[in-house]
Amino acid sequence: xxxxxxxxxxxxxxxxxxxxxxxxxxxxxxxxxxxxxxxxxxxxxxxxxxxxxxxxxxxxxxxxxxxxxxxxxxxxxxxxxxxxxxxxxxxxxxxxxxxxxxxxxxxxxxxxxxxxxxxxxxxxxxxxxxxxxxxxxxxxxxxxxxxxxxxxxxxxxxxxxxxxxxxxxxxxxxxxxxxxxxxxxxxxxxxxxxxxxxxxxxxxxxxxxxxxxxxxxxxxxxxxxxxxxxxxxxxxxxxxxxxxxxxxxxxxxxxxxxxxxxxxxxxxxxxxxxxxxxxxxxxxxxxxxxxxxxxxxxxxxxxxxxxxxxxxxxxxxxxxxxxxxxxxxxxxx
Amino acid sequence: xxxxxxxxxxxxxxxxxxxxxxxxxxxxxxxxxxxxxxxxxxxxxxxxxxxxxxxxxxxxxxxxxxxxxxxxxxxxxxxxxxxxxxxxxxxxxxxxxxxxxxxxxxxxxxxxxxxxxxxxxxxxxxxxxxxxxxxxxxxxxxxxxxxxxxxxxxxxxxxxxxxxxxxxxxxxxxxxxxxxxxxxxxxxxxxxxxxxxxxxxxxxxxxxxxxxxxxxxxxxxxxxxxxxxxxxxxxxxxxxxxxxxxxxxxxxxxxxxxxxxxxxxxxxxxxxxxxxxxxxxxxxxxxxxxxxxxxxxxxxxxxxxxxxxxxxxxxxxxxxxxxxxxxxxxxxxxxxxxxxxxxxxxxxxxxxxxxxxxxxxxxxxxxxxx
Numbered sequence: 001x002x003x004x005x006x007x008x009x010x011x012x013x014x015x016x017x018x019x020x021x022x023x024x025x026x027x028x029x030x031x032x033x034x035x036x037x038x039x040x041x042x043x044x045x046x047x048x049x050x051x052x053x054x055x056x057x058x059x060x061x062x063x064x065x066x067x068x069x070x071x072x073x074x075x076x077x078x079x080x081x082x083x084x085x086x087x088x089x090x091x092x093x094x095x096x097x098x099x100x101x102x103x104x105x106x107x108x109x110x111x112x113x114x115x116x117x118x119x120x121x122x123x124x125x126x127x128x129x130x131x132x133x134x135x136x137x138x139x140x141x142x143x144x145x146x147x148x149x150x151x152x153x154x155x156x157x158x159x160x161x162x163x164x165x166x167x168x169x170x171x172x173x174x175x176x177x178x179x180x181x182x183x184x185x186x187x188x189x190x191x192x193x194x195x196x197x198x199x200x201x202x203x204x205x206x207x208x209x210x211x212x213x214x215x216x217x218x219x220x221x222x223x224x225x226x227x228x229x230x231x232x233x234x235x236x237x238x239x240x241x242x243x244x245x246x247x248x249x250x251x252x253x254x255x256x257x258x259x260x261x262x263x264x265x266x267x268x269x270x271x272x273x274x275x276x277x278x279x280x281x282x283x284x285x286x287x288x289x290x291x292x293x294x295x296x297x298x299x300x301x302x303x304x305x306x307x308x309x310x311x312x313x314x315x316x317x318x319x320x321x322x323x324x325x326x327x328x329x330x331x332x333x
Numbered sequence: 334x335x336x337x338x339x340x341x342x343x344x345x346x347x348x349x350x351x352x353x354x355x356x357x358x359x360x361x362x363x364x365x366x367x368x369x370x371x372x373x374x375x376x377x378x379x380x381x382x383x384x385x386x387x388x389x390x391x392x393x394x395x396x397x398x399x400x401x402x403x404x405x406x407x408x409x410x411x412x413x414x415x416x417x418x419x420x421x422x423x424x425x426x427x428x429x430x431x432x433x434x435x436x437x438x439x440x441x442x443x444x445x446x447x448x449x450x451x452x453x454x455x456x457x458x459x460x461x462x463x464x465x466x467x468x469x470x471x472x473x474x475x476x477x478x479x480x481x482x483x484x485x486x487x488x489x490x491x492x493x494x495x496x497x498x499x500x501x502x503x504x505x506x507x508x509x510x511x512x513x514x515x516x517x518x519x520x521x522x523x524x525x526x527x528x529x530x531x532x533x534x535x536x537x538x539x540x541x542x543x544x545x546x547x548x549x550x551x552x553x554x555x556x557x558x559x560x561x562x563x564x565x566x567x568x569x570x571x572x573x574x575x576x577x578x579x580x581x582x583x584x585x586x587x588x589x590x591x592x593x594x595x596x597x598x599x600x601x602x603x604x605x606x607x608x609x610x611x612x613x614x615x616x617x618x619x620x621x622x623x624x625x626x627x628x629x630x631x632x633x634x635x636x637x638x639x640x641x642x643x644x645x646x647x648x649x650x651x652x653x654x655x656x657x658x659x660x661x662x663x664x665x666x667x668x669x670x671x672x673x674x675x676x677x678x679x680x681x682x683x684x685x686x687x688x689x690x691x692x693x694x695x696x697x698x699x700x701x702x703x
Binding site: 047048051052056057060061064065066067068069118120121122123137159162163166167170171172173174176177178179180183184186187190193194195198204273 | 512589590593594596597598600601603604605606645646647648649651652653654655656657662667669670673674677680681684685688689691692693694696697698699703
């Protein structure tokens, strides 16, 4: 799930909250399709792995028998393969035309982030590191999905076409593929249930649900809390409407600026952190204009004065809470 | 109704125990001894044997088939029913002389007559009778066959005896009709072993096909579930050890794709759209031979290729390597499968442990910060 750098939309909701587009409509649809395909594959695949359980035979019966269950599984697998081709093909084109910012590409900075965050979690640091658009936990899951998905696809196609495959490679790869398909499925489901459900639902940061992948938008507040680097990249001159000019958004995207280094954070290197950064410069000007234009459009309908007031208040509050996360927290309890 | 009242007698004896009710035991035993002295075989009372013992007369059925009405009194007495049942217990419609005429549908053929007689067996052997209703032979009857056996077809009529401990005789009876298959079986590894081992270790016809509720062996479900028949012996470690055989053959099959499929079909996964390889597809059915004495692996391999090619068009010797020949994957015989298996066994717990610790740490940190 990568966003193109063509434009980053921002909008203001009815209750005066600023939101930033995080997932393009295409990515939102892609996510929903992935859910459907994944569920279809799990409910038709796991009964075949845990064939001795009564729930397995119950599920197979539900689908109308083993043959029907397998047919659904195979078509869902083909759908997954197609979605993988579209996804990876899109990235390939995006990279070739230098229009895509690879925000989910793991980088050495992620290891440093992970280490610094570990120190923070253990209490040796007062602040978590500043994360880019997607932090190392999200990147881990994404890369896991891509690599695991490829393992499932390759091994799945070996099992679907064993004769054809055996004419190209040793036959022992067929049972090997079966073991791989079966185990990788367990790993994928476990990671999804434990890691994805925690990260997107049960984590106190997002509980009960991080809706951004469905709505496509994340509040500027959440962005500044959890993805500070992305926030700073989008709003180098402060939060939208902070200057009070009739709520006009100041969503500037600038690569040249080096974000201020917090005392605990590693030095920030744009090149290293974001592999797509270098390719972005040519669309940058364009992007800034788009952002401003759209934000202005969104605000047109609103009463300018009222909006400005509301924004000022909200921003002041947010700035305060941002600056004083630590000191204000103990007062709550 | 004579037989009915007879069958209730034991209960009355049980309720009013004669040894207590009678004034003294010597008197009771005295009367009992007298009764025994004058006791005569049940059939003799009916005087049937006066005519039927050794008779050579024949009764002709509507279709022209004939049956000799004579029986050998000694054989009858030696049968399991001899001394237990009277003639009219089974031939209960014949109660006078000259014998009353039977309805024409009963007398249409020997088969029809015997099927009608099965109703008599049912009166005592009800459970077996109902099982037969599920069997292929009964199905053939309902489809109009008069040749398919009824009770007496396998058990005999007046010479009925228990076949426990006589597996050869069981096969012999099936061979009356299934002659060719019986010969094939006799030359198989099981058939040859049966000559020396008649202690129940070696499967005979009924061990795989059942006796009364014989399933249709051409049904897809029979093929899919047939591994369970082989499993009864070949999954039994103790028995396999006795013959120097590997009891792992079953589990290694069941853990493979074909084995899993057939287990799921057997567990209610519907009818298989196309047959999945099971034991008999590689090893044969009635002609099962030992792979042990095959000698050259090349020969065995060629045979497996042929078997695979039955379903997998274009199967090559490389393709048959997909089947690990009943061996559990080890580092030596299937290094790739083994390493992937162990790789995941280590990787999955490690990753999950790491993720769970990370989550717990996160929760702890949020709590600690408050």
